[in-house]
Amino acid sequence: MTVTVAIPTVLRQYTDGQKQVSGSGPDLAALITDLETRHTGLSDRIIDGNALRRFVNVYVNDEDVRFLDGLGTPLQDGDTVTILPAVAGG
Amino acid sequence: MLRIPREIADEIVAHARRDHPDEACGVVAGPAGSDRPERFIPMVNAARSPTFYEFDSMDLLRLYRDMDANDEEPVVVYHSHTATEAYPSRTDISYASEPHAHYVLVSTRDGAHVSGPVEFRSFRIVDGQVSEEPVEFA
Numbered sequence: 001m002t003v004t005v006a007i008p009t010v011l012r013q014y015t016d017g018q019k020q021v022s023g024s025g026p027d028l029a030a031l032i033t034d035l036e037t038r039h040t041g042l043s044d045r046i047i048d049g050n051a052l053r054r055f056v057n058v059y060v061n062d063e064d065v066r067f068l069d070g071l072g073t074p075l076q077d078g079d080t081v082t083i084l085p086a087v088a089g090g
Numbered sequence: 091m092l093r094i095p096r097e098i099a100d101e102i103v104a105h106a107r108r109d110h111p112d113e114a115c116g117v118v119a120g121p122a123g124s125d126r127p128e129r130f131i132p133m134v135n136a137a138r139s140p141t142f143y144e145f146d147s148m149d150l151l152r153l154y155r156d157m158d159a160n161d162e163e164p165v166v167v168y169h170s171h172t173a174t175e176a177y178p179s180r181t182d183i184s185y186a187s188e189p190h191a192h193y194v195l196v197s198t199r200d201g202a203h204v205s206g207p208v209e210f211r212s213f214r215i216v217d218g219q220v221s222e223e224p225v226e227f228a
Contacts, residue, residue, distance in 0.1 A: 008154075009163075010187045055185050057147045064147045084154055087115070087188075088137075088144035089169060090181030 001077035003031055008084055014042040023081075028058065029071040031081065046083060047071070055086040092192040092212040094118070094127050094166065096227045101130045103208050106170035106196045109135065110203030113143040114196075118166035119157050127165040127192070135169075142181070143169045166212075168194035175199070176209035178220050186215035192223070 002022050007015050015021050021039065025031035036043040046056055051071070058065045059082040065073045075081070098118055105114045115135050118127035131153065136146040145153070157163060167188055171179070176195035178186070186193060197209040212225045 008187070010189060057150060059147075059151055062151065064151070066147070082151065082154075084150055085187035086144055086147070086185065087117075087133075087150060087167060088142070088181075088185045090142050090179040 001075075003075050003077075003079045003081055005031070005035065006080065006082040010085055011042060011045055011083065014039045014045070025075060027069075027071070027075055028060070028065060028073045028081070031075055032071075055088055057084045057086055058082070059084070091224045091226060092127075092166070092194070093125075093226045093228050094194075098127060098130050099210060099225075099227055101132075102168050102194065103196055103210065105132045106198050106208070107203050109170070110198045111140045111172045112138050113140065113170050113172060115143040115145065115167075115169040117153065117164045118168070119160070119162040120165035122161050122163045125165060129160075129162065140172050164188055164191050166194050167191045168196065170196045170198055172198050172203075176211045178213055178215060183215055183218055183220060189216045 001024050003024060005021050005023055007019055007021060023031045023034045025034045032043050032046055046053060052058060060073050061080055113135055116132040119129040119131060120126040133145045133149055135143045137144045176197035193213045193215050195211050200206045212223050214221050214223060
């Protein structure tokens with residue numbers, strides 16, 4: 001199975017500048033582990049310990065995974081995962 | 091340097107006045123690679139706070155999808171400070187995630203929410219380093 005992952009500008013340093021990469025895994029956590037094998041450093045920018053970083057949003061198709069099962073959100077062949085850093089500040 | 095059309099700068103200030111005492115936030119998109127802020131997109135501050143702002147996560151997804159479809163990028167990311175100067179706070183610096191964007195800060199602390207003076211300043215924030223840049227109203 002293959003999932004398409006949209007990479008934001010700020011993380012393209014880990015993907016040789018590519019805005020889209022492919023990966024696979026039964027759920028989001030497994031996908032990120034798979035991506036890390038080819039794009040070293042990416043995982044740490046998305047995950048802090050066992051949770052998503054507070055100011056990084058991850059969507060499966062059109063849903064924010066915070067409203068699904070977070071890192072346990074299941075993935076299917078053909079899904080699109082979008083990573084977007086929050087636009088936030090004080 | 092940031093070159094921005096006067097009408098767009100006025101819209102940013104009007105948004106900041108309207109949302110005072112909460113922080114206002116938004117984007118001005120432009121053709122990718124052009125460095126020209128052209129399309130004013132006010133966003134909802136999902137935090138509705140005088141000391142914090144955050145784009146709603148679904149609004150954020152739609153914004154980036156639209157910009158992608160139009161071959162645009164966020165040329166300006168703006169927000170207001172309502173009690174402090176128009177200078178990036180520590181939180182602004184740590185969450186800044188668009189190395190190519192001009193971060194515009196507007197302050198309504200000196201009565202700009204009614205008719206007082208408005209501070210309108212622009213910064214680059216790259217790898218935690220802030221540098222102020224001149225603003226030219228076109």
